[in-house]
Amino acid sequence: MLEVKSLTKSFSSGADSRRTILDELNLKVEAGERIAIVGPSGSGKTTLLNMLGALDRPDHGDVLLDGDSVFSKDDRQLAHFRNQSIGFVFQMHHLLPQLNLFENILLPVLAQQAEVDSSTRGRALELTRKLGIDHLLKQKPGQLSGGECQRTAVARALINQPKIVLADEPTGALDQASSNQLADLLLQLNQEEQTCLIVVTHSMELASKMDKIYRLENGKLKQLQTLSNNLKLS
């Protein structure tokens, strides 16, 4: 389980003033649970995702993963934790153009070890089958569609069997059909792998596919209730 406790982050906003973006924010996400975070532009969604992904440290507060404190780790331990426990899917896939699809998927493994063992190769292949990209293994990103690149990015995010998958506008650059397909695949794999799936999005259509929707405003999260597709503040 992921637990966020009193997470606070501020940024400098002038000579001696600071703006608090996340203000004593709390959140719990169970294994296998899917949540969406929505909110106005500039409300701090990316800032929050950066903390959850251990890409940045808070002013105070902590994130616990299965009871283990993330921010008491030093920078080297944090980098290892990020590689092993977190999968990232961004709006733009950030695949390396000189590597083929299969090599891109294996990159997080190669960041930790020189060789890829056969069981990891097998897992990579299985992920490509589930994502419907197993016929494209030798293609480079420039030869793939936007949807195929995003599905490759999902496989790369999952290769190390992370406990948390963080997706920042994962369907933002896709057309409606590819968006729906990617959202369904993310949800299906989240159930199979029992990850905590956290999706930041402006799309209420994508958000409403998740178990819970939170709105980030004034530094805190408020859960929205879904009532047969009508949303109201709880």
Ligand SMILES: Nc1ncnc2c1ncn2[C@@H]1O[C@H](COP(=O)(O)OP(=O)(O)OP(=O)(O)O)[C@@H](O)[C@H]1O
């Ligand atoms: N490194 C930084 N230094 C100073 N201010 C920052 C920094 N990073 C973010 N901010 C500010 O924090 C606020 C929240 O930014 P953030 O990118 O988290 O918002 P967001 O909700 O993700 O926005 P959007 O929906 O437009 O992507 C913004 O006002 C932004 O300018």
